[in-house]
Each structure stands twice: as structure tokens, then as C-alpha cells.
Amino acid sequence: MTDTIRVLTTGGTIAGSGGSAFGSGYRPGQIGASAMLAEARALGIDAQFDTREIASIGSQDIGWPEWQALHAAILEAQSDPDICAVIVTHGTDTAEETALLLDLTLDCGMPVILVGAMRPADAVGSDGMRNFANAVQVARDPAARDRGVLVVMGDTVFAARDVRKAATSNIDAFKGFPRGPLARVTPSTLDWFGPAARIGERARFAWPEALPRVAILIAGAGMDEKPVEALLGIGCKGIVLAGMGQGNAPECVLAALQQAVAAGVPVVRSSRVDEGMVDRNVEVEDDARGFVAARALNPQKARVLLMLLLAGGTTDPAAIQSAFDAR
Structure with a gap:
């Protein structure tokens, strides 16, 4: 060499x-x-x-x-x-x-x-x-x-x-x-600052033939559910919420996103805040709504991971959550 x-x-x-x-x-x-x-x-x-x-x-x-x-x-x-x-x-x-x-x-x-x-x-x-x-x-x-x-x-x-x-x-x-x-x-x-920690680690994902359409939705005060409906209308296969604080949004938006999950479109909650963890949340009712918490990934990086998961056929919220937890 x-x-x-x-x-x-x-x-x-x-x-x-x-x-x-x-x-x-x-x-x-x-x-x-x-x-x-x-x-x-x-x-x-x-x-x-x-x-x-x-x-x-x-x-x-x-x-x-x-x-x-x-x-x-x-x-x-x-x-x-x-x-x-x-x-x-x-x-x-x-x-x-x-x-x-x-x-x-x-x-x-x-x-x-x-x-x-x-x-x-x-x-x-x-x-x-x-x-x-x-x-x-x-x-x-x-x-x-x-x-x-x-x-x-x-x-x-x-x-x-x-x-x-x-x-x-x-x-x-x-x-x-x-x-x-x-x-x-x-x-x-x-x-x-430390030794290499990924010796022998193989690629987590095969290179896909294409990447599905996944959108980032930024939450804002006073917004309604129409942007969610618009994203579903253009064929989004997944949605990343860039939410307030720890990934929150108005109730009408969360309800619309819950309907998206029910229709087979995974939703990942991340934050529009520059830094911080977004964990599974009782207030947002992640378990009941079927949402995924982005953990340490910001919206744009959560979108990349979600695209790769969907391209590989992973759509179950629990399996997607495991992938975000394993980063």
C-alpha cells in the first residue's frame, strides 16, 4: 500500500x-x-x-x-x-x-x-x-x-x-x-481524544436503489394540520417533525401525524432546537400515537436515517425506534 x-x-x-x-x-x-x-x-x-x-x-x-x-x-x-x-x-x-x-x-x-x-x-x-x-x-x-x-x-x-x-x-x-x-x-x-471504537464494523445499511421521499416538518406556534395533509398529498413515505423543545407540536398537528402513522407513514419526532436529546415522551404519547423519538439526531440527520430504513423495507415504528436508539 x-x-x-x-x-x-x-x-x-x-x-x-x-x-x-x-x-x-x-x-x-x-x-x-x-x-x-x-x-x-x-x-x-x-x-x-x-x-x-x-x-x-x-x-x-x-x-x-x-x-x-x-x-x-x-x-x-x-x-x-x-x-x-x-x-x-x-x-x-x-x-x-x-x-x-x-x-x-x-x-x-x-x-x-x-x-x-x-x-x-x-x-x-x-x-x-x-x-x-x-x-x-x-x-x-x-x-x-x-x-x-x-x-x-x-x-x-x-x-x-x-x-x-x-x-x-x-x-x-x-x-x-x-x-x-x-x-x-x-x-x-x-x-x-480516544482510541478508535469501530474496529471491523461493517456498513449498517446496504446502498439503496433509490431513496424514498421523506419530508421535514417544522413546528411553529399557531400552525394547523394542513401542512401534514399537504405532505401526505405529495406522497411522502415518512415525516420528520422538527418540533418545539423536545419534539413537541400543537395538538392538531400531532393528531394529523398520528393519522399518518395509522396510514403507514412513519413519523419521527426531532427538535428544531440546536442541541439536545429527544426521548420517548409520555406528554406527546409516543406509544399510543406510534411516533419514533429521534434521540440525538437533529431533523436533517433523522431524515437520512429514516430514508435508509424505509428504502430497506423497515416501516414498523418499534423497529425504526431501535435503529435510532442504536446510532
Whole structure:
């Protein structure tokens, strides 16, 4: 095995350009892999790279075609004895969703690392190349193996199952919940906070042929049941409630969601609050209504897990709850 790192590019702010060091607007995915790696080499990053372009878009537009291509490219890299790790450059808006989807559908072992930036490449104080250098530092460390998919942002290493974007534009926008970061990293140092915990772990889910339509419904004061009816009307196979507090919603909304469960559409309760657990709840009557509690997963990550469960044919609320409990 060599120390070649495969770099899979999807675009995002890390490859963005605004044409001005001080402007607030920019276009994602404007800088190609060759230019980015040339800059990395000019800075003295001496790793061996080979590259594949998956997409050149903002991560708000990442979807099934890009996920399919990305998953297939990582499987190819994992089967190549010349590749020691995979780095995926990715926009930050949906990095946590892509990371979790890959984490749930890939075997542990070879490091797979998502990295992005909060500022475009030509902005003053751009963080992209530092984050990339940090990702290389992680990729080349044998201790990065058997930790599942990782996200490197802001001198911090996060597990895919814990990472979330917690701020819109701060340079340190990413946090981990419930377990916090796995390591601190700079271009010259790497300190893990514990040993690898997923040695030999296989993918929890087979890669699906397609993902079902699952929607996120945000609860708000004074809302009625009509949004639930609308989601069912467009054929949603599952609904994730981004509820108030610990996953609550007005009674009329909960009643409509209960009817959805009775019609065979699973409902997962999560929270619109930035951080915290959503456990099974007596007040909401999870047992009577057939709801699933998202536990530590935020709405967008709960949606990813629910899509994979439904794609694999799991629709029973108790079985879905077990999957959320096992994360």
C-alpha cells in the first residue's frame, strides 16, 4: 500500500470564488481540483494525491445523483491497494447529511474524511486550504482508521454521527453532539481524544436503489394540520417533525401525524432546537400515537436515517425506534 490519498471533489465554498477579497457574495465550485492541489503543493503539503471530480456545485444542490456517484467512488477507492484514505471536498450546508449517509452505508476501516470551508478561496482569511491541510494530516494518520466517516472543520475532527453545522457563517461553525469532537488537528499536529471504537464494523445499511421521499416538518406556534395533509398529498413515505423543545407540536398537528402513522407513514419526532436529546415522551404519547423519538439526531440527520430504513423495507415504528436508539 502506498500513501496515496484519493480526493473526490463536489464543489462548495472550499472551491468557491467571489472575485473580491472583501465581498460577501461568491459562487461555489469554481476552482478545480488541479488548482487546489497545486496550491497545496506550493504550501509544502507533500502527500501523493489522485483526484476524481464528482460535482462542482453548492452543497444545497447535493442529492441522489451526487450521492450515488460519491458512494461508488469511495467503494472503488476502498478496493484499490494504492489508496490509503479518501478526502471529499464538500460544501458545508449539507456536509452533515452526506457524512451520515456515507457513514451508515460504508464499512469502517479506510479513513473517509469530508472537508469544507466557511469562506471562499479568494476571501481574506479563507479557511479552505488550512482545513484541507488538516484533512491530509488526519488522512495520513494510521489512528484515523476504524472511526467511521469523519468531518474536519475549524481545527477539529468530528464523527459523522455527531457533527452538525451550528452557525451560518462563523469560522468555527461546526459542533459535535452528543459526544463532541474526536480530535484537534492543525497542519502539523493531531491529538486524538480516544482510541478508535469501530474496529471491523461493517456498513449498517446496504446502498439503496433509490431513496424514498421523506419530508421535514417544522413546528411553529399557531400552525394547523394542513401542512401534514399537504405532505401526505405529495406522497411522502415518512415525516420528520422538527418540533418545539423536545419534539413537541400543537395538538392538531400531532393528531394529523398520528393519522399518518395509522396510514403507514412513519413519523419521527426531532427538535428544531440546536442541541439536545429527544426521548420517548409520555406528554406527546409516543406509544399510543406510534411516533419514533429521534434521540440525538437533529431533523436533517433523522431524515437520512429514516430514508435508509424505509428504502430497506423497515416501516414498523418499534423497529425504526431501535435503529435510532442504536446510532
